[in-house]
Amino acid sequence: MPLEYKYLLYNHSKSINEAKYNNIDYVFDIKNPYATLTNAAHKTCYFVFSLHVISNLISLFQTICLMILSYGSIPKHLSFIMDGNRRFAKSINQPLKKGHELGSLTLLQILFFAKTIGVNHLSVYAFSIENFNRSKNEVDILMALLVEKLSELSQKCTNSTVADNIIFKGIQIKIVGDLSYLNDNMNQKIKEIESLTALKEKSLDVFTLYICCPYTSRNEIYHAVKKNVNLKLSDNYDYEISENSLENQMFLSHYTNNCELIIRTSGARRYSDYLMWQTHMNSSFIFSKTLWPDYGFHHFFIDLFKWGFYQSLCIWKKTNISRKQLSKWSIKNEFLAKKESCVSYFLSNTTVNRMVHPTLRVSRIFIKRNFKKSIDDLPKPPPAISITQRN
C-alpha cells in the first residue's frame, strides 16, 4: 500500500487532549470572572477534542493537511521560543506548574507535526541561564519536569512496546547548552537519555530534537571564542581562527549551523538571547501572539504554510526561470502592476500628497514653525530608559 495506514490512523489528538483535560482543575472564582470563563472554555474544548470519534476525525484531517504541507518547501531547522506558559496558567486560574506541564504537552504535539512534515532539526528554548534568577522552588520544579518528560519521551522513541512508538520512532534527543550549570545528577540523566536515543547508523534524514537547556547565545559565542583560543594555543601555528572555525565550536554546530525559521510565541518581539549567531544573517522570524500552551495545529499549519509559500516562490525565482521566461514575466508584471494599481491608485503618493497637503497647512497654523527655537528650547522629552542596560 502506498501509505503506512498506522501512521495515518494514529490518533495524536486524543491522548494529548485527555492529558490536558486531566491537568486542568476547574476553579470557580467570583472575583476573577474572565479567568473562570476561559478556564471553563479550555476545559470543555479539551474534553470535546478527546472524545473518541471527534478526536479520530480531527487527527485524520490534521495528518492529511500536514502531508499536503510536506510537498511544499519545509525548513530544515525549525526553532521555537516557548514563551507564555506562566501567563497561560495565570489566565486560566491555575498554579504555575500546570502551565509548564501543558506547555510540555504542546511540545509533544509540535514534535509530531514537525516530524510529519519532514523537518530535520527541531530546537526549542527550554531553559535560559537567566532563568536561574527565578525562585529555587520553580527552578527545581522545571528541572524535574524536564527530566521526567524527556525520559518519558526517550522511552517512547526507543521502546517498541509503548503505543506511541510508531510515530516517535527514530527521534534523537540532544541537550544543548552550558551543562556546567547543572548538578551531576542531572548531567548523568541527560547523558543517559542522549545515549539511549542516539542512532547508530548515520544517515542524512534523521529527526533530531534539541533541547536548549541552560543556554544563552552570548554564553555560546563566548564558549566558541574560548575554545578557539585554546585550540590556537595548543595547535601552535596550524590552527587558523576564522568565521567557520568559530561557527564549528558553537554548541549547536556539532549538528547544524543555521536556522531557517524561528517562531516565538506570546507576542514579544525580541530574541531574549537565543540563537543570535545562527539567525542574524538570513533567517525568518514569526512572532506569534498566542501563548505557548495554546499554540495548536492551526497556528503551526498557517505559519509553516506561509513560510513554505514564500520560500518556494524564492526557489522558483532562482532556478526555474530562464532568460526568455524572465522577459515574458516582466512584461506580464508591468501589466499586472497596472492592474494592481487600480486598487492602490487612491493610495498612490500623489493622491496622498494632495490629501495630506491641507493637513500640513492646518498643522502649520496650529504649530507655527519658529525657526528661532533651537533644540534646547523644545519641551523636555520623556526620560530615556534603557531596557537592555538595566538588566
Added chain:
Amino acid sequence: MNSTKEFKVDIKTENGDSNSLSVSSRSNTPVSDLDDGNKESVCEVKNLNDSNGFKNLADEHLSAAFTSPRVTSLTRDRPPENLRPDIGAAVPSFSNMSYIAKNTISKKTKKSTNSICEDSFDYETDVDGTRKISRYIFLEIHRILRAIFDVILKCILAFFYCFFAILRFFEYNYNSMKLKFYSLIYNPSNSPQLIRSDVSSLSKIPKILAAIVDYKSEEEVGGGVLGLMENSSDIVAWSLSAGIKHLYLYDHDGLLKNDVGLLRRIIYNNLRKYFGPAKVPKFAVRIPHTNQIFYNLPPTPISLEYVEKADKKISIEVILLSKVDGRETIVDLTKSMAELCKQGLLDEKDITQDLVDKELRKLVGEEPDLLLYFGPNLDLQGFPPWHIRLTELFWEHDNNDVSYTVFIRGLKEYAGSKVNVGK
C-alpha cells in the same frame, strides 16, 4: 590584475591588525572629552580620500574579479518573506496563479524518511535471488498508486497556494492602505515641535536607537547611495527631535561609511531644514570599526575658522555600523586574544564572558534598546549578533520606505514594552 588584488588583501589585513591590536588598548573615549577633534577629523578626511581613490581604482580593475565572491546587499540571500519586487512574485496575485500552480505540481518530490508516504519496498531485498512476477506486479501497482497519490496531494497544495495568493493580494493592499492612513495621522512636516509633541505623551524613550536602512537599486525611488544617505539623515533628524542621544545606522555594505563627508553634509543640510539655518544642532558621526569621530561639517578652506570655534557639545551621536562589525569583529577579537595569550600578556583563565562583553562594547558599542527596520519583513542582514540580546525589534509589514510612521510607531511600541530577564 594580480598585484592590485594582493594590494587590496594587504589593506584588509592591515585594517584587521590595527583593529585587533587596539582591542586591549583602545579606550572608549566619550565624544565630548576629545581635545582636538578638529585636527583629527582633518587628517582622517585625507585618509578617507585616499581610500576612496583606491576604491575607484579597484572598481575599475577588479569589479569582475571581486563581485563573485563578495556578498553585497543586492546579491545576498534574503529571508524568503523579503522578496524583491522584480518578478510578479512579490505580491502574488490573480495573474500569476498559473505560474504558482505549474511550479507546485512540477516540483519533484524528495524521498525523505520523515514523510509518511515512505517507499520502503525494494526489488532486491524481499526476494531471495529470484523475482516473482506477482511481487513485481504488486510493486508496480504500488508505484502507480503512489504517483497518483502524489499528484492529488500536489494539486491540493497548488490550490491552497493559489488561494493564499489571493488572500495575500488583499492583505498587501490592506497593509499598504493602513500605512497610508497612519502616514496621514502621524505627519512630521519637517518640524521638530510636532515630533516632540508626538513623543512627549510616551512614558519612556529608548536610550540608544538602531535603524537598519536598505540599499535600493538606483532606479527606485529613494535608491542609490544618495537616497540611502538622505533616508538616514531623515532618521537622524527625527531622533534628534524626539530627544534620542545615540543612534546606530546599519547598512549591510558599509556605504554610509564609505563617504562620510557627503553623509555629514547631507545630515547638516537636513537638520537645517528642520531647525532653521541659524541654529543647526551639533552632531558627531562615529565609526567604531576604524575608531574615528567626525564633528559636524567637514572643513572647507573657507569655513575653517568657523569650524574651529565650534564647541564639542553635541546633541546627537550617530554611529555607523556595517557587516564588518558583526561576525568579523568577533573573529578579530578571538585572534587578538589568542595572540595576547601566546605572548603571555593574558591568562587563559581570564577570558570570561564579561571580558568578551567588555571588549565588544569597546569595539562596537552598547546594545541598542530598539531596532527599527524599514523594510517589508524583518531582515537583520548580519547586524552584530552580540548586540541584539534584549533589543526590541520593530518593523511594519509590507512597508518599503523610510517613513516617519514606522519611527513613531516603533517608539510607541517601545514605551509599552516590559522586559524581565529570566524572571
